[in-house]
Amino acid sequence: xxxxxxxxxxxxxxxxxxVDTDQIIPAVYLKRITxxxxxxxxxxxxxNDPEFVLNHDAYKSAQVLVAGPDFGTGSSREHAVWxxxxxxxxxxxxxxxxxxxxxxxxxxGLIAGQITEQDTEDLWQALEAxxxxxxxxxxxxxxxxxGDLSVHFDIDEYTKWRLLEGLDDIGLTLRDEQAITDFEAKxxxxxxxxxxxxx
Amino acid sequence: xxxxxxxxxxxVWNDHLVAKGEDGSPDLLYIDLHLVHxxxxxxxxxxxxxxxxxxxxLDLTIATEDHNTPTWDIDKPIADITSRTQINAxxxxxxxxxxRIHSLGDAEQGIVHVVGPxxxxxxxxxxxxxxxxxxxxxGAFGALAMGIGTSEVEHVLATQTLPLKxxxxxxxxxxxxLRPGVTAKDIILAVIAKIGTGGGxxxxxxxxxxxxxxxxxxxxxTICNMSIEAGARAGMVAPDQTTFDYLEGRPHAPQGADxxxxxxxxxxxxxxxxxxxxxxxxxxxxxxxxxxxxxxxPAQGVSLNDTVPSPDDFSDPxxxxxxxxxxEYMGLTAGTRMKDIPVNTVFLxxxxxxxxxxxxxxxxxxxxxxxxxxxxxxxxxxxxxxRLQAEAEGxxxxxxxxxxxxxxxxxxxxxxxxxxxxxxxxxxxxTSNRNFEGRQGKGSRTHLVSPLVxxxxxxRGTLSSPADLLEPVSQEAN
Ligand code: SF4
Numbered sequence: 001x002x003x004x005x006x007x008x009x010x011x012x013x014x015x016x017x018x019v020d021t022d023q024i025i026p027a028v029y030l031k032r033i034t035x036x037x038x039x040x041x042x043x044x045x046x047x048n049d050p051e052f053v054l055n056h057d058a059y060k061s062a063q064v065l066v067a068g069p070d071f072g073t074g075s076s077r078e079h080a081v082w083x084x085x086x087x088x089x090x091x092x093x094x095x096x097x098x099x100x101x102x103x104x105x106x107x108x109g110l111i112a113g114q115i116t117e118q119d120t121e122d123l124w125q126a127l128e129a130x131x132x133x134x135x136x137x138x139x140x141x142x143x144x145x146x147g148d149l150s151v152h153f154d155i156d157e158y159t160k161w162r163l164l165e166g167l168d169d170i171g172l173t174l175r176d177e178q179a180i181t182d183f184e185a186k187x188x189x190x191x192x193x194x195x196x197x198x199x
Numbered sequence: 200x201x202x203x204x205x206x207x208x209x210x211v212w213n214d215h216l217v218a219k220g221e222d223g224s225p226d227l228l229y230i231d232l233h234l235v236h237x238x239x240x241x242x243x244x245x246x247x248x249x250x251x252x253x254x255x256x257l258d259l260t261i262a263t264e265d266h267n268t269p270t271w272d273i274d275k276p277i278a279d280i281t282s283r284t285q286i287n288a289x290x291x292x293x294x295x296x297x298x299r300i301h302s303l304g305d306a307e308q309g310i311v312h313v314v315g316p317x318x319x320x321x322x323x324x325x326x327x328x329x330x331x332x333x334x335x336x337x338g339a340f341g342a343l344a345m346g347i348g349t350s351e352v353e354h355v356l357a358t359q360t361l362p363l364k365x366x367x368x369x370x371x372x373x374x375x376x377l378r379p380g381v382t383a384k385d386i387i388l389a390v391i392a393k394i395g396t397g398g399g400x401x402x403x404x405x406x407x408x409x410x411x412x413x414x415x416x417x418x419x420x421t422i423c424n425m426s427i428e429a430g431a432r433a434g435m436v437a438p439d440q441t442t443f444d445y446l447e448g449r450p451h452a453p454q455g456a457d458x459x460x461x462x463x464x465x466x467x468x469x470x471x472x473x474x475x476x477x478x479x480x481x482x483x484x485x486x487x488x489x490x491x492x493x494x495x496x497p498a499q500g501v502s503l504n505d506t507v508p509s510p511d512d513f514s515d516p517x518x519x520x521x522x523x524x525x526x527e528y529m530g531l532t533a534g535t536r537m538k539d540i541p542v543n544t545v546f547l548x549x550x551x552x553x554x555x556x557x558x559x560x561x562x563x564x565x566x567x568x569x570x571x572x573x574x575x576x577x578x579x580x581x582x583x584x585x586r587l588q589a590e591a592e593g594x595x596x597x598x599x600x601x602x603x604x605x606x607x608x609x610x611x612x613x614x615x616x617x618x619x620x621x622x623x624x625x626x627x628x629x630t631s632n633r634n635f636e637g638r639q640g641k642g643s644r645t646h647l648v649s650p651l652v653x654x655x656x657x658x659r660g661t662l663s664s665p666a667d668l669l670e671p672v673s674q675e676a677n
Contacts, residue, residue, distance in 0.1 A: 001250075031281055033241035033288045035249060078350070107350075169350065170252065170357045176218050176227060180360055183217045183229050190453035190461035192232050192320045194261040194299050198450035199307065 001109040003166035004139045007090060009063025011135035011146065012053055013124040017068030021101065024072065024080040038083040054087075058132035064144070065092045066123045066135075072101025072112075081108045091137050093144060093153060095120050106159035107169055111139065113153030122149060139163060204471035206368045207437050208403040211343040211468070215326050217360055225362035231325035232342075233355050234311045235262035235298065237289040238616075239330025243353035244292035254296045255359045261320065262293050262300040265310045266616050270579050270606035273303050282617060296356075309582020309608040312336040312550040316420065317584055319449025323438035323465040328355055333550050333632065334433075335426040339419035340446075341438035341468050343403070346427065366432050367477035369402040373410040375484035380665050382560075383418035384552060384630070384649035386410065386482070387425040388490035392500040394480055399431030402478065405470065406436050410484035416445040417556040424551045425632050428497040437469035489664040491537055492634050492647040494525035499634075501537060503652065503664055509533035528636055529644050530624070537662050540646070542626045544575045545657040546639075547603075547650055549613035549631035553581030557630065557650040558589050562597040564654035564665050569601075571660030576603035577619065579611040603657070615640045628656040 029041040046052040053059055065084070071094040072080060081104045084092065091111040105112040115123070126146045127133055136145045139160065144151050155163075162172070173180075205213070218227040233256075240262070247254070254260055267282035269275075277283040286303070293300035301307040307314060312333055315321040323341035327334060330352040337344035347361065355361055371390055391398075404426050411419070419436045426434025436442075443462055446452045453461045488502035499522070501508065510523040510533070526533065531540070547553070547561050558580065570576060578598050580586035586608055589595055595605045612619040613631040620640030621627055627645050630653050634645035646662060655663040 033245070033284055035242045035245040168250070169362075170250070170354055173227065173354065173358045173360055173362065176360075179218050179227070180229070180358065184359075187229075187231075188460060188464070190322075190457040190464075192322055192325060192451055193258045194232075194320060194451070195258040197299055198318075 001166045001168045001171060004090070004109075004111065004163045006136065006138045006140070007063070008134050008136040009090065010059060010061055010132055011064040011066055011123070011127045012059040012062035013127040014053055014065055014067040015124060018070045018073060019067055020074035021072060021077050021080040022074055025077065025083040029083075030077060030079055035082060036086055038079060039086040039088070041079075042083040042087045056131065061088060063088055063090050064135045064137060065089050066120060066127065067092060067094045068120065069094060069096040069117065071097050073098040076100045076104070078104050078108070081105050081110050085110055093120070093123065106162060109163065109166070109168065111137065111155065111163060113137070113142070113144065113155055115144070115151055115153045119151040123151065204474035206470045206474045206476060207341060207405055207435055207468055208343060208366070208368050208433075209474075211324055211326065211341075212365070214324065215343075220362070225364045227360050228326060228363050230328050230355050230359055230361055231259060232315065232320055232327045233260045233359075234315055234327065234329035234334070235260060235289075235352070236265050236311045236329070236331065237285040238266045239349050239352055240292065241285060241288040242349050243330070243356055244288075244296065246350075246353040247296070247356055250357075252357045254298060254356045257297050257299070259359060260298050260356070261315075262289060262298050263308055263311050263314050264289060264301070264303050265308075265608075266610045266614065268303050268308075268607075268609040269617050270609050270611045270619055273607045279617070306583050306587065309580070309584065310550045310553065310610055312420075312424065313554060313581030313585065316340070316416070317449070317582060319446055319452035322446065322452070322461070323442060324468050328361065332427045333424050335431070336420050336424040336550055338423040338426065338433050338435040339416060340442055341435055341465065343433060343435065344423075345433050367402045369399060369404050369431070369478040369480065370476040371404050371406045371480050371482065372408040373406065373482045373484050374408040375410050376413070377410060377484050377487060380651055381487050381489055382649045382651060383414055383421040385487055385490040386484070387422045388492065388497070388500045388647060389487055390480070390482060391425065391429045391498045392490070393482065394429055396428060396496050396498045397430045399426060399429035402431050404429065404431045404434040405476070406434060407470075408484075411436060412439065414441075415556060416441060417554045420554070421551055425497065428632055438465045439469075489649060489652050491628075491652060491662055492645075493529065493531060493537065494522065495528055495634055495636050496521070496525070497632065497634060497647060499525055500647070503537050503662060505537055507531045507533050507535045507537065530626075538667060539661055540626070541661045542574065542628045542646070542656060544577065544612075544621060544625060544627040545653050546577050546579070546612045546627050546629040546631065547653050548577065548579030548581070548611050549629075550581060550610070551632045552630035552650050553579060553585065555585050555588050558585065558594050559592070561650045561654040562594045564651060565601045565603075565658060566597050568658050568668075570603070570657055574657055574660050576601070576657045577606060577612060578603045579606045579619070580608050582608045601657070612639050614638060615643075628653050628662060
């Protein structure tokens with residue numbers, strides 16, 4: 001997982017609340033066998049609408065999504081985070097996230113930053129006044145900045161630490177790599193081995 | 200180390216601690232055996248690829264194809280696109296990462312929970328995981344065996360460990376002697392009916408008592424398999440001479456000095472005298488009847504000698520509502536004798552009851568008998584090896600003469616991911632483990648039964664035990 005500190009990318013205003021995981025990625029896409037390549041599935045139902053924000057040229061390479069409250073509710077599918085990540089998003093800002101979505105985001109390296117409703121409105125206005133404008137996300141300071149406008153976002157300390165260190169679940173465990181290797185050295189020789197294959 | 204008496208599950212847990220969790224964070228446990236199949240692994244391998252990680256221990260990992268494999272025409276390409284894609288993905292991943300795989304057509308291919316024990320890979324005192332809830336099956340050997348999700352599959356592939364929170368322990372004491380015609384399947388269905396589908400939540404169950412000690416390994420696997428249907432994380436049986444005898448000489452069982460070391464360690468595993476369980480349940484084996492389900496969850500079961508219950512029999516409002524919904528879905532009327540319920544299909548198979556002993560038991564009941572008209576009888580061995588062994592013993596001939604379909608190994612009608620499904624409204628007597636709505640096909644109606652009941656049902660056409668074969672079918676049933 002990539003380490004985060006500060007990055008700057010195009011911000012996309014998504015003026016909708018209650019964006020559930022079915023809207024983020026419909027169930028038909030869950031049959032796939034990969035963990036990547038879900039960019040076409042992101043907001044699939046809305047992508048047919050030429051007026052949908054991500055269909056505007058200015059937002060083709062958006063990296064920060066500013067959405068209304070209750071983002072990521074519904075099923076626990078991790079695919080919702082994969083789809084956002086595959087499209088190119090590194091950060092979603094909203095005044096309220098579903099818990100499971102927020103948990104999944106932290107594990108997959110997507111920042112889910114919580115901001116106030118007023119700040120959401122201010123960011124929307126700033127982005128709409130200047131389509132394609134960039135937002136700077138500073139994870140250390142927990143700020144999102146567009147020009148003169150700078151807002152604070154909340155993120156729990158543990159997730160922030162993981163993101164700053166670039167640690168996914170496996171990365172976290174591998175910090176105990178030495179303990180694993182030591183344990184392996186003590187395993188008795190009668191323990192099962194699948195290789196070499198015997199029939 | 201303390202001298203506190205410990206349970207079997209606690210001993211296995213302690214012996215696999217890589218790192219103790221602090222401040223409420225989970226313990227890190229070492230995993231001795233990782234079984235992989237096509238449904239829950241593709242995204243795990245993709246995750247490894249994405250992060251540029253290898254499989255840490257190829258020698259503790261083994262893959263087989265089971266959920267999607269056809270049980271007929273196995274030499275032809277798989278018609279269903281999703282099934283084919285998943286199987287191809289497993290084959291390609293196994294090749295790319297170097298994982299041992301047993302593909303369709305291979306002598307070791309089969310249901311993942313049949314293959315592990317048959318190769319002698321499943322042993323007492325080890326930890327086993329697989330991206331499948333019925334991994335609990337392997338607990339029959341005194342292993343701590345758990346089902347895991349896809350992100351955990353990736354975690355084990357990469358690290359050979361799993362962060363886990365400690366569990367509680369529950370003793371299921373089954374004492375006495377089973378009457379003829381009553382089997383392990385009836386014990387576990389009775390246990391689940393007693394404690395409910397959520398009764399085991401948060402627990403590892405340990406099956407104990409004289410009735411459990413008297414069971415074969417196959418029968419113990421049937422019981423541990425369905426621990427999950429009681430909501431438990433895992434189920435275990437302490438290893439004993441039956442376990443050692445089953446293992447000795449299997450391809451991957453320890454040999455020579457290793458065997459002696461292993462056996463002396465295994466003998467230390469049974470729960471210590473005076474060890475405390477967090478909960479205890481008691482069941483009397485002497486009075487147990489063959490058990491069958493009437494509803495749409497595995498706890499909705501009764502003695503085969505009973506009648507279909509009425510929603511009014513339940514005082515709990517949730518159970519009452521569940522019962523009336525189940526009766527409607529199952530198309531059953533309260534008060535009907537269970538033995539008068541006619542079925543369309545009998546399915547002998549699944550990781551619960553598809554081992555050689557299950558096939559032998561069913562074959563002994565049907566030998567020389569006539570199959571009921573219009574009843575379809577599908578026999579699906581748990582692995583290609585079981586199929587071959589059954590053929591060597593002539594069981595296939597008994598099944599075919601009887602009019603059963605003798606099929607190739609796989610999960611088959613247990614979950615209907617392949618073409619083996621019931622049509623809408625069709626009713627089965629099934630030796631599998633789940634009777635959920637639509638489990639065996641859209642609108643399918645499933646009665647969970649033992650292999651003996653399955654065989655007798657195929658003869659009489661209504662839910663029956665071998666003891667009922669002397670009794671003519673009631674007129675009402677037809
Ligand atoms: S036989 Fe049924 S329960 Fe067993 S692994 Fe296959 S699908 Fe799951």
